Amino acid sequence: MFLALTLHLQGQHTQAFQTVIETLCDTTDDPGLTTYQRAIRHASGMLP
Secondary structure: OHHHHHHHHOOOHHHHHHHHHHHHHHHOOOHHHHHOHHHHHHHHHOOO
């Protein structure tokens, strides 16, 4: 999370958001997120 905040402060907004999404997908047990994990990761990878 601190890495994402640092990236955001450095103006690397896309990388910051991707870091948050990857961390969330890697650590969650929430069924709503685990069900759509592939789609979420794919969409995150498509960010400009």
